[in-house]
Amino acid sequence: MHGATGYLRADGRKGIRNRLLVAYLVECAHHVARMIAAPFAERGVELVGFSGCYPNAYAQDVMDAVGTHPNVGAVLLVSLGCEEFDRSRLHRTIAASGRPVATLVIQKEGGTAPTVAAGRAWVEKTLPELERVPRVPVSLADLVIGTKCGGSDGTSVLSANPAIGRASDLLVDAGATVIFEELGELFGCEEHMASRAARPELARELRAVMAKAHRYHATMEHGSFGGGNITGGLTTVEEKSVGAYAKSGTRPIQGLLRPAVRPPAPGLYLMDMIPDGPVLWGYPNINDTTEVVELIACGAHLVLFSTGRGSVVGSAVSPVVKICANPETYRRMAGDMDVDAGRILEGRGTLDEVAAEIVAVIERVAAGEPTRSEALGHQEFVLGYKHFAPLGPACFPRPAAGGR
Protein backbone atom coordinates (compact mmCIF):
# COMPACT_ATOMS: atom_id res chain seq x y z
CA MET A 1 0.00 0.00 0.00
CA HIS A 2 1.39 3.35 -0.97
CA GLY A 3 2.70 5.17 2.06
CA ALA A 4 0.24 3.65 4.54
CA THR A 5 1.55 3.75 8.08
CA GLY A 6 0.16 1.86 11.04
CA TYR A 7 0.59 1.99 14.80
CA LEU A 8 3.14 -0.55 16.07
CA ARG A 9 2.01 -2.32 19.24
CA ALA A 10 4.25 -4.08 21.76
CA ASP A 11 3.07 -7.53 20.59
CA GLY A 12 4.20 -6.77 17.02
CA ARG A 13 0.73 -6.25 15.58
CA LYS A 14 0.06 -3.06 13.65
CA GLY A 15 -3.08 -0.98 14.10
CA ILE A 16 -4.74 1.12 11.39
CA ARG A 17 -6.45 3.30 14.01
CA ASN A 18 -5.32 4.60 17.41
CA ARG A 19 -8.47 4.71 19.52
CA LEU A 20 -8.87 5.50 23.17
CA LEU A 21 -11.67 3.34 24.57
CA VAL A 22 -13.88 4.14 27.54
CA ALA A 23 -15.28 0.77 28.68
CA TYR A 24 -18.16 0.25 31.10
CA LEU A 25 -18.04 -3.09 32.93
CA VAL A 26 -21.74 -3.32 33.78
CA GLU A 27 -24.84 -1.50 32.52
CA CYS A 28 -24.93 0.47 35.80
CA ALA A 29 -21.69 2.19 34.70
CA HIS A 30 -22.82 2.79 31.10
CA HIS A 31 -24.13 6.33 31.53
CA VAL A 32 -21.06 7.50 33.45
CA ALA A 33 -18.78 6.04 30.79
CA ARG A 34 -20.82 7.71 28.04
CA MET A 35 -20.57 11.06 29.86
CA ILE A 36 -16.78 10.67 30.09
CA ALA A 37 -16.41 9.86 26.39
CA ALA A 38 -18.92 12.34 24.97
CA PRO A 39 -16.75 15.50 24.76
CA PHE A 40 -14.00 13.56 22.98
CA ALA A 41 -16.08 11.99 20.19
CA GLU A 42 -14.18 13.94 17.50
CA ARG A 43 -10.80 12.89 18.91
CA GLY A 44 -10.87 9.11 18.51
CA VAL A 45 -12.46 8.27 21.87
CA GLU A 46 -15.06 5.50 21.70
CA LEU A 47 -17.47 3.86 24.11
CA VAL A 48 -17.56 0.06 24.51
CA GLY A 49 -18.63 -2.22 27.33
CA PHE A 50 -20.43 -5.23 28.76
CA SER A 51 -23.87 -4.81 30.31
CA GLY A 52 -24.08 -8.01 32.32
CA CYS A 53 -23.56 -8.12 36.09
CA TYR A 54 -22.77 -11.83 36.33
CA PRO A 55 -19.37 -12.96 35.07
CA ASN A 56 -18.99 -14.77 31.75
CA ALA A 57 -15.74 -16.17 30.36
CA TYR A 58 -16.66 -15.31 26.75
CA ALA A 59 -17.46 -11.67 27.59
CA GLN A 60 -14.26 -11.41 29.63
CA ASP A 61 -12.23 -12.83 26.71
CA VAL A 62 -13.87 -10.44 24.22
CA MET A 63 -13.16 -7.45 26.48
CA ASP A 64 -9.52 -8.61 26.87
CA ALA A 65 -9.24 -8.88 23.08
CA VAL A 66 -10.89 -5.51 22.43
CA GLY A 67 -8.78 -3.76 25.07
CA THR A 68 -5.58 -5.08 23.47
CA HIS A 69 -6.75 -4.76 19.85
CA PRO A 70 -4.12 -3.27 17.50
CA ASN A 71 -6.49 -0.38 16.65
CA VAL A 72 -6.63 0.57 20.34
CA GLY A 73 -4.02 2.76 22.05
CA ALA A 74 -5.39 3.23 25.58
CA VAL A 75 -8.36 2.14 27.71
CA LEU A 76 -10.26 3.65 30.62
CA LEU A 77 -12.31 1.09 32.57
CA VAL A 78 -15.43 2.30 34.37
CA SER A 79 -16.80 0.00 37.07
CA LEU A 80 -19.77 0.53 39.36
CA GLY A 81 -17.94 -1.47 42.02
CA CYS A 82 -20.17 -4.41 42.94
CA GLU A 83 -20.55 -6.12 39.53
CA GLU A 84 -18.89 -9.50 39.18
CA PHE A 85 -16.94 -8.77 35.99
CA ASP A 86 -13.22 -9.31 36.73
CA ARG A 87 -12.03 -5.74 36.24
CA SER A 88 -8.62 -6.49 37.79
CA ARG A 89 -7.88 -9.17 35.17
CA LEU A 90 -8.91 -6.86 32.32
CA HIS A 91 -6.78 -4.04 33.77
CA ARG A 92 -3.76 -6.35 34.13
CA THR A 93 -4.19 -7.71 30.58
CA ILE A 94 -4.25 -4.22 29.08
CA ALA A 95 -1.36 -2.97 31.26
CA ALA A 96 0.73 -6.00 30.27
CA SER A 97 0.21 -5.06 26.60
CA GLY A 98 2.04 -1.79 27.22
CA ARG A 99 -1.05 0.42 26.80
CA PRO A 100 -2.04 3.22 29.17
CA VAL A 101 -4.96 1.96 31.28
CA ALA A 102 -6.84 3.19 34.34
CA THR A 103 -9.80 1.88 36.31
CA LEU A 104 -12.37 4.16 37.90
CA VAL A 105 -14.78 2.61 40.42
CA ILE A 106 -17.87 4.80 40.71
CA GLN A 107 -18.63 3.71 44.27
CA LYS A 108 -15.08 4.67 45.35
CA GLU A 109 -14.89 7.89 43.35
CA GLY A 110 -18.01 9.23 45.07
CA GLY A 111 -20.69 8.81 42.42
CA THR A 112 -21.51 10.11 38.97
CA ALA A 113 -20.09 13.65 38.89
CA PRO A 114 -16.70 12.92 40.52
CA THR A 115 -16.20 9.86 38.28
CA VAL A 116 -17.08 11.81 35.13
CA ALA A 117 -14.63 14.56 36.14
CA ALA A 118 -11.85 12.09 36.96
CA GLY A 119 -12.48 10.16 33.76
CA ARG A 120 -12.40 13.22 31.51
CA ALA A 121 -9.16 14.37 33.21
CA TRP A 122 -7.56 10.97 32.51
CA VAL A 123 -8.66 11.01 28.86
CA GLU A 124 -7.33 14.58 28.43
CA LYS A 125 -3.99 13.56 29.95
CA THR A 126 -3.72 10.32 27.97
CA LEU A 127 -4.68 11.48 24.45
CA PRO A 128 -1.25 13.13 23.85
CA GLU A 129 0.47 9.90 24.91
CA LEU A 130 -1.26 8.11 22.01
CA GLU A 131 0.66 10.30 19.58
CA ARG A 132 3.92 8.75 20.75
CA VAL A 133 3.04 5.28 19.42
CA PRO A 134 5.67 4.32 16.80
CA ARG A 135 4.46 4.56 13.17
CA VAL A 136 5.48 1.81 10.76
CA PRO A 137 4.60 0.89 7.16
CA VAL A 138 1.55 -1.34 6.92
CA SER A 139 0.62 -3.71 4.08
CA LEU A 140 -2.27 -6.03 3.30
CA ALA A 141 -0.19 -8.87 4.80
CA ASP A 142 -0.42 -7.11 8.19
CA LEU A 143 -4.21 -7.00 8.14
CA VAL A 144 -6.96 -9.23 9.49
CA ILE A 145 -10.23 -8.61 7.62
CA GLY A 146 -13.67 -9.84 8.67
CA THR A 147 -16.59 -10.39 6.28
CA LYS A 148 -20.25 -10.12 7.22
CA CYS A 149 -23.65 -9.45 5.67
CA GLY A 150 -26.63 -7.67 7.13
CA GLY A 151 -29.88 -6.31 5.78
CA SER A 152 -29.57 -8.75 2.87
CA ASP A 153 -31.95 -8.98 -0.06
CA GLY A 154 -32.14 -10.86 -3.34
CA THR A 155 -29.32 -8.77 -4.80
CA SER A 156 -26.80 -9.65 -2.05
CA VAL A 157 -25.96 -13.01 -3.63
CA LEU A 158 -25.73 -11.54 -7.12
CA SER A 159 -23.31 -8.66 -6.58
CA ALA A 160 -21.86 -7.75 -3.18
CA ASN A 161 -21.28 -11.24 -1.75
CA PRO A 162 -19.53 -12.80 -4.76
CA ALA A 163 -17.51 -9.57 -5.18
CA ILE A 164 -16.43 -9.86 -1.53
CA GLY A 165 -15.52 -13.49 -2.27
CA ARG A 166 -13.27 -12.44 -5.15
CA ALA A 167 -11.78 -9.69 -2.97
CA SER A 168 -11.18 -12.32 -0.26
CA ASP A 169 -9.17 -14.37 -2.77
CA LEU A 170 -7.11 -11.28 -3.72
CA LEU A 171 -6.49 -10.49 -0.04
CA VAL A 172 -5.47 -14.05 0.85
CA ASP A 173 -3.14 -14.11 -2.16
CA ALA A 174 -1.57 -10.87 -0.88
CA GLY A 175 -0.81 -12.52 2.47
CA ALA A 176 -3.73 -11.10 4.44
CA THR A 177 -5.88 -12.94 6.96
CA VAL A 178 -9.61 -13.15 6.17
CA ILE A 179 -12.37 -14.42 8.48
CA PHE A 180 -15.89 -15.44 7.46
CA GLU A 181 -18.67 -16.62 9.76
CA GLU A 182 -22.51 -16.86 9.99
CA LEU A 183 -22.70 -20.64 10.40
CA GLY A 184 -26.49 -20.47 10.52
CA GLU A 185 -26.48 -19.25 6.93
CA LEU A 186 -24.13 -21.94 5.61
CA PHE A 187 -26.39 -25.02 5.92
CA GLY A 188 -25.94 -27.22 2.89
CA CYS A 189 -22.40 -25.97 2.20
CA GLU A 190 -20.81 -28.31 4.78
CA GLU A 191 -19.26 -30.75 2.33
CA HIS A 192 -18.02 -28.01 0.03
CA MET A 193 -16.45 -26.24 3.01
CA ALA A 194 -14.92 -29.49 4.23
CA SER A 195 -13.44 -30.01 0.75
CA ARG A 196 -11.65 -26.66 1.15
CA ALA A 197 -10.13 -27.51 4.55
CA ALA A 198 -6.34 -27.29 4.48
CA ARG A 199 -6.06 -30.50 6.54
CA PRO A 200 -8.27 -33.61 6.95
CA GLU A 201 -8.57 -33.08 10.71
CA LEU A 202 -9.83 -29.55 10.07
CA ALA A 203 -12.48 -30.93 7.67
CA ARG A 204 -13.80 -33.04 10.56
CA GLU A 205 -13.89 -29.98 12.82
CA LEU A 206 -15.80 -27.98 10.17
CA ARG A 207 -18.40 -30.76 9.80
CA ALA A 208 -18.75 -31.02 13.58
CA VAL A 209 -19.24 -27.30 14.04
CA MET A 210 -21.88 -27.21 11.30
CA ALA A 211 -23.71 -30.15 12.96
CA LYS A 212 -23.65 -28.13 16.19
CA ALA A 213 -25.13 -25.15 14.30
CA HIS A 214 -27.93 -27.37 12.93
CA ARG A 215 -28.79 -28.58 16.43
CA TYR A 216 -28.70 -25.08 17.87
CA HIS A 217 -30.88 -23.57 15.16
CA ALA A 218 -33.31 -26.52 15.27
CA THR A 219 -33.72 -25.96 19.02
CA MET A 220 -34.30 -22.26 18.44
CA GLU A 221 -36.72 -23.12 15.58
CA HIS A 222 -34.82 -20.62 13.50
CA GLY A 223 -33.08 -20.64 10.14
CA SER A 224 -35.65 -22.46 8.02
CA PHE A 225 -35.94 -22.46 4.26
CA GLY A 226 -39.37 -22.03 2.81
CA GLY A 227 -42.05 -20.60 0.56
CA GLY A 228 -40.85 -17.02 0.21
CA ASN A 229 -37.41 -18.19 -0.83
CA ILE A 230 -38.87 -20.52 -3.48
CA THR A 231 -41.12 -17.79 -4.93
CA GLY A 232 -38.03 -15.60 -5.23
CA GLY A 233 -36.24 -18.24 -7.30
CA LEU A 234 -34.21 -20.05 -4.63
CA THR A 235 -34.72 -23.79 -5.08
CA THR A 236 -32.76 -25.46 -2.26
CA VAL A 237 -31.37 -24.67 1.19
CA GLU A 238 -27.85 -24.92 -0.21
CA GLU A 239 -28.68 -22.37 -2.90
CA LYS A 240 -29.86 -19.95 -0.22
CA SER A 241 -26.65 -20.59 1.76
CA VAL A 242 -24.46 -20.07 -1.31
CA GLY A 243 -25.53 -16.44 -1.08
CA ALA A 244 -23.71 -16.00 2.24
CA TYR A 245 -21.02 -18.60 1.52
CA ALA A 246 -19.97 -16.70 -1.63
CA LYS A 247 -18.24 -14.15 0.62
CA SER A 248 -15.63 -16.76 1.55
CA GLY A 249 -14.18 -16.92 -1.99
CA THR A 250 -12.38 -20.03 -3.16
CA ARG A 251 -9.12 -20.29 -1.21
CA PRO A 252 -8.35 -23.14 1.22
CA ILE A 253 -9.73 -22.80 4.75
CA GLN A 254 -6.77 -22.73 7.15
CA GLY A 255 -8.51 -22.93 10.48
CA LEU A 256 -11.53 -22.61 12.72
CA LEU A 257 -11.78 -19.76 15.24
CA ARG A 258 -14.20 -18.74 17.91
CA PRO A 259 -14.73 -15.18 19.17
CA ALA A 260 -11.61 -13.68 20.77
CA VAL A 261 -9.31 -16.38 19.31
CA ARG A 262 -6.78 -14.86 16.95
CA PRO A 263 -5.75 -16.54 13.69
CA PRO A 264 -2.17 -17.76 14.26
CA ALA A 265 -1.04 -17.36 10.62
CA PRO A 266 -2.37 -15.68 7.47
CA GLY A 267 -5.02 -17.19 5.22
CA LEU A 268 -8.77 -17.82 5.32
CA TYR A 269 -10.57 -18.82 8.56
CA LEU A 270 -14.11 -19.67 9.62
CA MET A 271 -15.27 -18.17 12.91
CA ASP A 272 -17.68 -20.35 14.90
CA MET A 273 -20.09 -18.05 16.72
CA ILE A 274 -22.61 -20.73 17.77
CA PRO A 275 -22.31 -21.39 21.52
CA ASP A 276 -21.28 -24.84 22.76
CA GLY A 277 -23.38 -26.93 25.12
CA PRO A 278 -27.12 -26.63 25.70
CA VAL A 279 -29.01 -23.63 24.36
CA LEU A 280 -28.54 -20.85 26.93
CA TRP A 281 -29.09 -17.09 26.83
CA GLY A 282 -31.15 -17.12 23.65
CA TYR A 283 -30.14 -16.42 20.07
CA PRO A 284 -26.43 -16.70 19.24
CA ASN A 285 -26.41 -13.39 17.38
CA ILE A 286 -29.05 -10.93 18.46
CA ASN A 287 -28.06 -8.45 15.73
CA ASP A 288 -25.35 -7.78 13.14
CA THR A 289 -23.18 -5.84 15.58
CA THR A 290 -22.76 -8.91 17.81
CA GLU A 291 -20.83 -10.63 15.04
CA VAL A 292 -18.92 -7.52 13.99
CA VAL A 293 -17.66 -7.26 17.59
CA GLU A 294 -16.74 -10.96 17.57
CA LEU A 295 -14.76 -10.53 14.33
CA ILE A 296 -12.98 -7.55 15.90
CA ALA A 297 -12.23 -9.66 19.00
CA CYS A 298 -10.51 -12.13 16.63
CA GLY A 299 -8.25 -9.24 15.64
CA ALA A 300 -10.08 -7.89 12.58
CA HIS A 301 -8.65 -4.48 11.68
CA LEU A 302 -11.55 -3.84 9.32
CA VAL A 303 -14.86 -5.50 8.47
CA LEU A 304 -16.37 -5.83 4.98
CA PHE A 305 -20.14 -5.54 5.40
CA SER A 306 -22.46 -6.50 2.54
CA THR A 307 -25.97 -5.06 2.51
CA GLY A 308 -28.86 -5.10 0.03
CA ARG A 309 -31.73 -3.41 1.85
CA GLY A 310 -29.37 -0.85 3.35
CA SER A 311 -27.73 -1.19 6.74
CA VAL A 312 -26.11 1.94 8.16
CA VAL A 313 -24.06 0.36 10.98
CA GLY A 314 -20.41 0.96 11.69
CA SER A 315 -18.47 -0.15 14.75
CA ALA A 316 -16.27 0.92 17.59
CA VAL A 317 -12.59 -0.13 17.31
CA SER A 318 -12.45 -1.17 13.63
CA PRO A 319 -13.73 0.57 10.47
CA VAL A 320 -16.68 -1.06 8.68
CA VAL A 321 -16.66 -0.91 4.86
CA LYS A 322 -20.22 -1.13 3.55
CA ILE A 323 -20.65 -2.80 0.19
CA CYS A 324 -24.08 -2.16 -1.26
CA ALA A 325 -25.54 -4.99 -3.37
CA ASN A 326 -28.68 -3.24 -4.57
CA PRO A 327 -28.29 -0.31 -7.01
CA GLU A 328 -31.61 1.25 -5.96
CA THR A 329 -30.58 1.13 -2.29
CA TYR A 330 -27.26 2.68 -3.22
CA ARG A 331 -28.93 5.62 -4.93
CA ARG A 332 -31.20 6.13 -1.91
CA MET A 333 -28.50 5.73 0.78
CA ALA A 334 -25.24 6.61 -1.00
CA GLY A 335 -24.04 8.63 1.99
CA ASP A 336 -23.76 5.43 4.04
CA MET A 337 -22.17 3.19 1.40
CA ASP A 338 -18.47 2.76 0.58
CA VAL A 339 -18.81 0.56 -2.52
CA ASP A 340 -21.55 0.42 -5.18
CA ALA A 341 -21.48 -3.32 -5.96
CA GLY A 342 -25.02 -3.23 -7.38
CA ARG A 343 -23.67 -1.55 -10.51
CA ILE A 344 -22.86 -5.10 -11.69
CA LEU A 345 -26.62 -5.65 -12.08
CA GLU A 346 -26.95 -2.58 -14.30
CA GLY A 347 -24.02 -3.45 -16.54
CA ARG A 348 -21.82 -0.72 -15.07
CA GLY A 349 -19.10 -3.06 -13.88
CA THR A 350 -18.03 -6.66 -13.39
CA LEU A 351 -17.50 -8.77 -10.28
CA ASP A 352 -13.74 -8.52 -10.82
CA GLU A 353 -13.87 -4.72 -11.09
CA VAL A 354 -15.87 -4.43 -7.87
CA ALA A 355 -13.49 -6.86 -6.11
CA ALA A 356 -10.52 -4.72 -7.15
CA GLU A 357 -12.35 -1.62 -5.90
CA ILE A 358 -12.97 -3.30 -2.52
CA VAL A 359 -9.24 -4.00 -2.15
CA ALA A 360 -8.44 -0.40 -3.13
CA VAL A 361 -10.91 0.90 -0.52
CA ILE A 362 -9.29 -1.34 2.12
CA GLU A 363 -5.90 0.16 1.24
CA ARG A 364 -7.21 3.72 1.54
CA VAL A 365 -8.97 3.00 4.84
CA ALA A 366 -5.84 1.32 6.21
CA ALA A 367 -3.94 4.46 5.24
CA GLY A 368 -6.32 6.50 7.40
CA GLU A 369 -9.21 7.52 5.14
CA PRO A 370 -12.44 7.25 7.16
CA THR A 371 -15.19 4.91 5.98
CA ARG A 372 -18.66 6.40 5.53
CA SER A 373 -19.81 4.99 8.88
CA GLU A 374 -16.72 6.37 10.64
CA ALA A 375 -17.25 9.83 9.13
CA LEU A 376 -20.89 9.71 10.28
CA GLY A 377 -19.83 8.91 13.84
CA HIS A 378 -21.08 5.31 13.99
CA GLN A 379 -19.47 3.28 16.76
CA GLU A 380 -21.90 0.45 17.51
CA PHE A 381 -20.82 -2.12 20.10
CA VAL A 382 -22.81 -5.04 21.57
CA LEU A 383 -21.59 -7.81 23.85
CA GLY A 384 -23.78 -10.43 25.52
CA TYR A 385 -23.51 -13.83 27.16
CA LYS A 386 -22.23 -16.98 25.44
CA HIS A 387 -20.44 -20.19 26.33
CA PHE A 388 -17.66 -21.80 24.30
CA ALA A 389 -15.53 -24.87 24.92
CA PRO A 390 -11.81 -24.51 24.10
CA LEU A 391 -10.79 -25.25 20.50
CA GLY A 392 -8.64 -28.31 19.87
CA PRO A 393 -5.31 -28.32 18.00
CA ALA A 394 -7.00 -29.62 14.81
CA CYS A 395 -8.55 -26.17 14.37
CA PHE A 396 -5.25 -24.38 13.81
CA PRO A 397 -2.51 -24.51 11.17
CA ARG A 398 0.60 -26.22 12.45
CA PRO A 399 3.04 -25.06 13.59
CA ALA A 400 1.57 -21.81 14.94
CA ALA A 401 3.75 -19.40 13.00
CA GLY A 402 3.76 -15.62 13.16
CA GLY A 403 2.96 -13.29 15.99
CA ARG A 404 -0.71 -12.66 15.66
Added chain:
Amino acid sequence: MSAPALLRLALEDDVAVALRPLAPGDLLGPDFAGLVLRESIPLGHKVALRPIAAGAPVRKCGVPIGRATRPIAPGEHVHVHNLASAVLVNALDHAEE
Protein backbone atom coordinates in the same frame (compact mmCIF):
# COMPACT_ATOMS: atom_id res chain seq x y z
CA MET B 1 -22.81 -1.19 -21.20
CA SER B 2 -26.56 -1.77 -21.02
CA ALA B 3 -28.19 -3.65 -18.16
CA PRO B 4 -27.51 -7.38 -18.63
CA ALA B 5 -30.37 -9.87 -18.92
CA LEU B 6 -28.58 -12.72 -17.17
CA LEU B 7 -25.74 -13.02 -14.66
CA ARG B 8 -23.41 -16.00 -14.47
CA LEU B 9 -21.67 -15.81 -11.07
CA ALA B 10 -18.77 -18.19 -11.79
CA LEU B 11 -17.31 -19.54 -15.03
CA GLU B 12 -18.02 -23.16 -14.09
CA ASP B 13 -21.69 -22.51 -13.28
CA ASP B 14 -24.43 -24.59 -14.90
CA VAL B 15 -27.02 -21.85 -14.41
CA ALA B 16 -27.33 -18.08 -14.74
CA VAL B 17 -29.74 -15.78 -12.89
CA ALA B 18 -32.34 -13.59 -14.62
CA LEU B 19 -31.81 -9.91 -13.75
CA ARG B 20 -35.25 -9.05 -15.16
CA PRO B 21 -38.28 -11.11 -16.22
CA LEU B 22 -37.31 -12.90 -19.44
CA ALA B 23 -39.35 -14.61 -22.18
CA PRO B 24 -38.50 -16.89 -25.12
CA GLY B 25 -36.96 -14.84 -27.92
CA ASP B 26 -35.43 -12.20 -25.62
CA LEU B 27 -31.91 -11.13 -26.60
CA LEU B 28 -29.43 -12.28 -23.94
CA GLY B 29 -26.30 -10.39 -25.00
CA PRO B 30 -22.87 -11.49 -26.27
CA ASP B 31 -21.96 -13.36 -23.06
CA PHE B 32 -24.79 -15.81 -23.73
CA ALA B 33 -24.49 -16.18 -27.51
CA GLY B 34 -26.21 -19.36 -28.68
CA LEU B 35 -28.41 -19.71 -25.61
CA VAL B 36 -32.13 -19.74 -26.48
CA LEU B 37 -34.73 -19.46 -23.73
CA ARG B 38 -37.28 -22.30 -23.91
CA GLU B 39 -39.69 -20.71 -21.44
CA SER B 40 -40.27 -17.58 -19.37
CA ILE B 41 -37.81 -16.97 -16.52
CA PRO B 42 -39.01 -14.78 -13.60
CA LEU B 43 -36.67 -12.18 -12.03
CA GLY B 44 -34.12 -13.86 -9.76
CA HIS B 45 -34.80 -17.36 -11.14
CA LYS B 46 -32.28 -19.62 -12.86
CA VAL B 47 -31.85 -20.77 -16.45
CA ALA B 48 -29.72 -23.75 -17.55
CA LEU B 49 -26.65 -22.79 -19.60
CA ARG B 50 -25.82 -26.30 -20.83
CA PRO B 51 -27.29 -29.81 -20.80
CA ILE B 52 -27.51 -31.24 -17.28
CA ALA B 53 -27.98 -34.99 -16.81
CA ALA B 54 -30.46 -36.38 -14.30
CA GLY B 55 -28.65 -36.83 -10.98
CA ALA B 56 -25.84 -34.42 -11.86
CA PRO B 57 -24.87 -31.63 -9.46
CA VAL B 58 -25.97 -28.13 -10.50
CA ARG B 59 -23.47 -25.35 -9.76
CA LYS B 60 -24.18 -21.72 -8.95
CA CYS B 61 -21.45 -19.34 -7.79
CA GLY B 62 -19.07 -22.28 -8.16
CA VAL B 63 -20.85 -24.36 -5.51
CA PRO B 64 -23.30 -27.30 -5.94
CA ILE B 65 -26.81 -26.17 -5.02
CA GLY B 66 -28.45 -29.60 -5.49
CA ARG B 67 -28.92 -32.33 -8.07
CA ALA B 68 -31.02 -32.43 -11.22
CA THR B 69 -34.06 -34.67 -10.76
CA ARG B 70 -34.44 -35.13 -14.52
CA PRO B 71 -32.48 -34.14 -17.63
CA ILE B 72 -32.37 -30.36 -18.12
CA ALA B 73 -31.80 -28.73 -21.53
CA PRO B 74 -30.01 -25.40 -22.10
CA GLY B 75 -32.47 -22.51 -21.86
CA GLU B 76 -34.81 -24.32 -19.46
CA HIS B 77 -36.03 -22.81 -16.21
CA VAL B 78 -34.22 -24.55 -13.31
CA HIS B 79 -36.28 -24.74 -10.14
CA VAL B 80 -38.13 -27.12 -7.79
CA HIS B 81 -39.57 -29.12 -10.74
CA ASN B 82 -36.13 -30.29 -11.92
CA LEU B 83 -33.67 -29.57 -9.06
CA ALA B 84 -33.64 -30.92 -5.49
CA SER B 85 -31.46 -30.41 -2.44
CA ALA B 86 -28.69 -32.95 -2.01
CA VAL B 87 -28.27 -32.22 1.68
CA LEU B 88 -31.62 -31.60 3.31
CA VAL B 89 -31.92 -35.20 4.54
CA ASN B 90 -28.43 -35.02 6.05
CA ALA B 91 -29.27 -31.70 7.66
CA LEU B 92 -32.33 -33.19 9.35
CA ASP B 93 -30.22 -36.11 10.55
CA HIS B 94 -27.79 -33.68 12.16
CA ALA B 95 -30.60 -31.71 13.75
CA GLU B 96 -31.89 -34.83 15.50
CA GLU B 97 -28.51 -35.92 16.88
